[in-house]
Amino acid sequence: MTNLILPGLVDVHTHLRVPGGEHKEDFTTGTAAALAGGFTTILAMPNTTPPLATVQVLEETRQHAQTAIYCDVGLFAGASAAHLDQLPYLATYAVGLKIYLNDTFGLLRVDQLATLQACFERWPRDKMIALHAEGQSIAVGIGLAAAYQRPVHFCHVSRQEEIELIAMAKRQGLPITCEVTPHHLFLTTADAERLGSLGDMRPKLASPADVEALWAHLNTTIDCIATDHAPHTLAEKQSANPPPGVPGLETSLPLMLTAVKEKRLTLDRLIELMATNPRRIYQLPAQPDTHIEIDTAATYTITNNLYTKCGWTPFAGMTVSGQVKRVVLRGIVLFEDGQILAQPRLIKCGEQTSPTSLKEAPAVMGEGEKRILAL
Numbered sequence: 210m211t212n213l214i215l216p217g218l219v220d221v222h223t224h225l226r227v228p229g230g231e232h233k234e235d236f237t238t239g240t241a242a243a244l245a246g247g248f249t250t251i252l253a254m255p256n257t258t259p260p261l262a263t264v265q266v267l268e269e270t271r272q273h274a275q276t277a278i279y280c281d282v283g284l285f286a287g288a289s290a291a292h293l294d295q296l297p298y299l300a301t302y303a304v305g306l307k308i309y310l311n312d313t314f315g316l317l318r319v320d321q322l323a324t325l326q327a328c329f330e331r332w333p334r335d336k337m338i339a340l341h342a343e344g345q346s347i348a349v350g351i352g353l354a355a356a357y358q359r360p361v362h363f364c365h366v367s368r369q370e371e372i373e374l375i376a377m378a379k380r381q382g383l384p385i386t387c388e389v390t391p392h393h394l395f396l397t398t399a400d401a402e403r404l405g406s407l408g409d410m411r412p413k414l415a416s417p418a419d420v421e422a423l424w425a426h427l428n429t430t431i432d433c434i435a436t437d438h439a440p441h442t443l444a445e446k447q448s449a450n451p452p453p454g455v456p457g458l459e460t461s462l463p464l465m466l467t468a469v470k471e472k473r474l475t476l477d478r479l480i481e482l483m484a485t486n487p488r489r490i491y492q493l494p495a496q497p498d499t500h501i502e503i504d505t506a507a508t509y510t511i512t513n514n515l516y517t518k519c520g521w522t523p524f525a526g527m528t529v530s531g532q533v534k535r536v537v538l539r540g541i542v543l544f545e546d547g548q549i550l551a552q553p554r555l556i557k558c559g560e561q562t563s564p565t566s567l568k569e570a571p572a573v574m575g576e577g578e579k580r581i582l583a584l
């Protein structure tokens with residue numbers, strides 16, 4: 210039974226693994242997982258193989274996406290010292306520029322100040338720069354936002370000192386925003402020990418004090434919840450050299466709805482964190498006639514039976530309340546009672562859902578679409 214209708218959610222941090230990692234996830238399985246999790250727009254990260262750091266790779270990937278996606282997808286361009294000359298052209302095809310200041314999965318990493326300066330000078334001012342910044346790299350990002358007086362978005366903030374520094378910088382009026390992931394809100398170092406490599410990601414899980422600090426900033430400093438959906442196969446995760454990253458598209462909304470039920474945040478705040486703010490920060494177009502329907506009374510245990518190709522989740526065994534029953538995108542029912550209803554190629558993504566159209570379309574979701582119905 211549906212008793213809650215919300216706007217289509219937006220995930221600003223998804224790894225879809227195309228090109229080069231299609232055995233972990235592809236556009237079709239990743240966007241099916243998105244729909245099952247209540248997301249109608251997702252922004253895909255550029256740490257692919259090869260990375261989305263040249264016009265050729267980005268444009269080929271965009272063309273490929275148009276034949277294979279169930280929901281709207283925007284692509285990030287990745288910053289790399291070798292391709293700085295391409296930045297203005299990459300911006301034509303991308304929703305934002307991702308700069309990796311710390312080591313993580315993939316080869317994209319910027320560690321020279323001159324490269325950072327070139328990125329901040331050449332990337333168009335009206336498009337977001339998103340930073341993977343851990344620890345003192347947060348201070349680097351704040352310094353760049355201040356020096357260049359332009360918006361910067363911090364990905365997956367996870368530590369008390371990081372969120373407190375961001376809060377201070379925001380109080381000074383700097384144009385910065387940030388996201389946190391559900392795994393950093395719901396899991397701690399104790400879970401990392403229990404889960405082994407299945408609980409390893411970047412940033413790593415943190416202490417209970419760090420988790421508490423994130424919750425304390427959820428109504429103020431934190432702008433959005435992002436999944437950092439980072440699928441790797443079970444075999445890869447159980448290998449001698451497991452890659453960091455965990456999937457999250459299908460578990461994020463149920464976890465956050467459970468927190469609403471437990472009165473850890475309000476439903477209005479959830480909508481801001483998972484729909485309104487992500488859309489505003491990345492200037493994503495409204496999606497008319499789009500909503501998701503939820504049964505808030507459905508209480509169930511998370512299993513590994515998921516749409517994501519990787520087929521596992523660190524949240525398996527957790528009991529949550531709130532199940533996505535139906536997803537309607539531009540008037541078409543795409544997901545209902547656990548089933549994907551459309552063929553991806555039937556979605557007219559060339560006209561309405563292409564990443565190119567994301568940058569051209571108007572701004573934010575209207576007030577009337579915020580929450581349509583709550584019985």
Ligand code: NCD
Pocket residue numbers: 224256313314315341409410411412437439440452453454455
């Ligand atoms: C991500 C991945 O696997 O691509 N892994 C992760 O642990 N979060 C990369 C990233 O976002 O850092």
Ligand code: ZN
Pocket residue numbers: 222224254437438439
């Ligand atoms: Zn990521």
